[in-house]
Amino acid sequence: MKNFHRSRSLKPTAKQVAHVAGVSLAAVSRAFTPGASLDVEKRKRILAVAEEIGYLSPARRTAEAISATTITLVAGDLLNPFYPFVLDTLAKQLQESERQLLVYALAANTDVDSVTEQILAARPSAIIVTSAHLTSSMARACRQHQIKVVLLNRIQRDIRINAVACDNFQGGRDAGRLLLERGYRKIALVGGVANTSTHVERVRGLRDVLAEAGGAIHAQAFGNFTYKGGYTAGKTLLSVPDAPDAIFCCNDIMALAVIDVAREFGLRIPEDLAVIGFDDIPMASWNSYGLTTIRQPVERMVMEALKIIDDPTIKPSDDGIITMLPGTLVTRSSA
Amino acid sequence: MKNFHRSRSLKPTAKQVAHVAGVSLAAVSRAFTPGASLDVEKRKRILAVAEEIGYLSPARRTAEAISATTITLVAGDLLNPFYPFVLDTLAKQLQESERQLLVYALAANTDVDSVTEQILAARPSAIIVTSAHLTSSMARACRQHQIKVVLLNRIQRDIRINAVACDNFQGGRDAGRLLLERGYRKIALVGGVANTSTHVERVRGLRDVLAEAGGAIHAQAFGNFTYKGGYTAGKTLLSVPDAPDAIFCCNDIMALAVIDVAREFGLRIPEDLAVIGFDDIPMASWNSYGLTTIRQPVERMVMEALKIIDDPTIKPSDDGIITMLPGTLVTRSSA
DNA sequence: TACTCCTATGAAAATTTTTCAATCAGCTTC
DNA sequence: GAAGCTGATTGAAAAATTTTCATAGGAGTA
Numbered sequence A, B: 001m002k003n004f005h006r007s008r009s010l011k012p013t014a015k016q017v018a019h020v021a022g023v024s025l026a027a028v029s030r031a032f033t034p035g036a037s038l039d040v041e042k043r044k045r046i047l048a049v050a051e052e053i054g055y056l057s058p059a060r061r062t063a064e065a066i067s068a069t070t071i072t073l074v075a076g077d078l079l080n081p082f083y084p085f086v087l088d089t090l091a092k093q094l095q096e097s098e099r100q101l102l103v104y105a106l107a108a109n110t111d112v113d114s115v116t117e118q119i120l121a122a123r124p125s126a127i128i129v130t131s132a133h134l135t136s137s138m139a140r141a142c143r144q145h146q147i148k149v150v151l152l153n154r155i156q157r158d159i160r161i162n163a164v165a166c167d168n169f170q171g172g173r174d175a176g177r178l179l180l181e182r183g184y185r186k187i188a189l190v191g192g193v194a195n196t197s198t199h200v201e202r203v204r205g206l207r208d209v210l211a212e213a214g215g216a217i218h219a220q221a222f223g224n225f226t227y228k229g230g231y232t233a234g235k236t237l238l239s240v241p242d243a244p245d246a247i248f249c250c251n252d253i254m255a256l257a258v259i260d261v262a263r264e265f266g267l268r269i270p271e272d273l274a275v276i277g278f279d280d281i282p283m284a285s286w287n288s289y290g291l292t293t294i295r296q297p298v299e300r301m302v303m304e305a306l307k308i309i310d311d312p313t314i315k316p317s318d319d320g321i322i323t324m325l326p327g328t329l330v331t332r333s334s335a
Numbered sequence C: 001t002a003c004t005c006c007t008a009t010g011a012a013a014a015t016t017t018t019t020c021a022a023t024c025a026g027c028t029t030c
Numbered sequence D: 001g002a003a004g005c006t007g008a009t010t011g012a013a014a015a016a017t018t019t020t021c022a023t024a025g026g027a028g029t030a
Helices: A014-021 A025-031 A040-053 A058-067 A082-096 A113-121 A136-144 A168-181 A197-212 A227-238 A252-264 A298-310 B014-021 B025-031 B040-053 B058-067 B082-096 B112-121 B136-144 B168-181 B197-212 B227-238 B252-264 B298-310
Strands: A070-075 A100-105 A126-130 A148-152 A162-166 A187-191 A220-222 A246-249 A274-279 A292-295 A322-325 A328-330 B070-075 B100-105 B126-130 B148-152 B162-166 B187-191 B220-222 B246-249 B274-279 B292-295 B322-325 B328-330
Touching: A014 A025, A014 A040, A025 A040, A058 B058, A070 A082, A070 A113, A082 A100, A082 A126, A082 A298, A082 B082, A082 B100, A100 A113, A100 B082, A113 A136, A126 A298, A136 A148, A148 A298, A162 A168, A162 A298, A168 A187, A168 A197, A168 A246, A168 A274, A168 A292, A168 A328, A187 A197, A187 A227, A187 A252, A220 A227, A227 A246, A227 A252, A246 A252, A252 A274, A298 A322, B014 B025, B014 B040, B025 B040, B070 B082, B070 B112, B082 B100, B082 B126, B082 B298, B100 B112, B112 B136, B126 B298, B136 B148, B148 B298, B162 B168, B162 B298, B168 B187, B168 B197, B168 B246, B168 B274, B168 B292, B168 B328, B187 B197, B187 B227, B187 B252, B220 B227, B227 B246, B227 B252, B246 B252, B252 B274, B298 B322
Parallel strands: A070 A100, A070 A126, A126 A148, A148 A162, A162 A322, A187 A220, A187 A246, A246 A274, A274 A292, B070 B100, B070 B126, B126 B148, B148 B162, B162 B322, B187 B220, B187 B246, B246 B274, B274 B292
Antiparallel strands: A100 B100, A292 A328, B292 B328
């Protein structure tokens, strides 16, 4: 009986579902109608059979068709100017292929679970997640619903999910090498959030290149990837007797904050203190900052993410592909 | 025959449409199926009758149901940090009411027409437009499709459309008065884009309060609401012999640019030059700027926009309601 | 001219949703 | 405790809609 549907024509019908599930035709229809009166258990069983056979109600089918052109962006931190830039790039690329962009903004420091249900209810064809932690339960749910997920600017190896990111390790190395070349020796770090790949890899790169030169990170503090956090971290680092002569920051806004602190301390940049950031947000090039930084190739990152989404040979259930793109060291006046 | 449908039950059926249009039932179904083989004229006629009677095919009905919970945001300038803030606020408020947010990002200086078709094809329940010019043809199309439109942070009286904005005139006055009170007399202006309400009203407010005190705008330049534009404008204003002692900028990023120029010119702020902006973006409160500005009540603006959208007594075809909310003068170190 | 191929079409078949009447369980009322 | 009411659940049947099928007509072509 399990292969009942194979013997019939191509498209599975409600009648078949009804037969297999041992219920009336009406029940099948009701199972697909939210709010219809139907025993919870029975509905569950019908839906299971339908999935097994591959049946979709007409309403479900049109819903599917609509959402097939929709991509959901889950953005964690829109107040960091890097992400609006990503959003803008993504929106424009999607417009070109006549697709829609749904946006969810997460409150600070929350993971995706708070909106999982809403996102899945909208049944997008794919989800792009930036700067937010994806829980394994969400990852599992997406696999189950055949929705592709791509992490942008973050890599999570725990859940084996697609990811596109800048080569953060190399970026960290580039920053460190520049500082060494310019003669700085007391190189400190303003980190972001400890368990994020952007933080970890960038720091690893810096540490790596310093170690090669026989050095180490002079001091470090965490700035939570925010201006405020960077400001506090900068103050902490510069307030001690043996203050650093260079600070590598895990992103640009924190770097800008550190520059602001340095100014308050009366330090000349880059003579007394060199500062390097990461991202190359628009403000980095503003005259009052002139921040030396690692530019992330946002356009290419977005393109690669869409490539993964559009590649039919990559299945949602596959183990994730990790795409790493090189960043560019942009030298301005701060280092 | 025109009132044929009134005699029948509540829900119009395809049969009725077929009868009125004088075609077969199958033809009606086909009219609603994209790609189905049907004479173009006949399809048009059927669709017209259907609209007249109020019939929607099941597929169309579910599509309608889905998009009923979708609101489209058309954002003009995501690189100005004010708008990500709006987007973030809107996204979070919509998440609370389980609605979806579709985002379109327009390329710089384009009007909405470039994406009109895409937007209408998605049939959102409402559209919120920030910082982009709405053409009258788009406005007409939305009326016709029964889609509510709300302009956010912009007022266009030419097309009589709903709008929510800060009281820009009053904001301009507040800024001007503060400068006068602090003893500045050579007050210059860095404008945004000439034909936008945000520019016009803010300037009018400034001019108004200066005139009351028997003065006038000392000099002016346009900055296009961008950092770069503001930078150039600032240079122009400060390079002349009789330079201003205060500059009011029509938004914050331009004000930040002007501060940067002033620093290059070796001017002390606020002693040699006072600067006031408009918006209160996060950067305005950063230590290196300490920008005095008019804060826009973004949360309330978004709430008011949604209130208009959710109010069933306001019809898409109605003449627009204009909601004006007071801004707040935030005094920091720049003036 | 005859033939082919394609679009267009209504009738009828197939499919799905909705209505309707019946059943049943849990409460309330007497 | 019995009778009665209410509302959820259900399958059969009716209604509505989509799809199939056979046919007709027209444009292009050998």
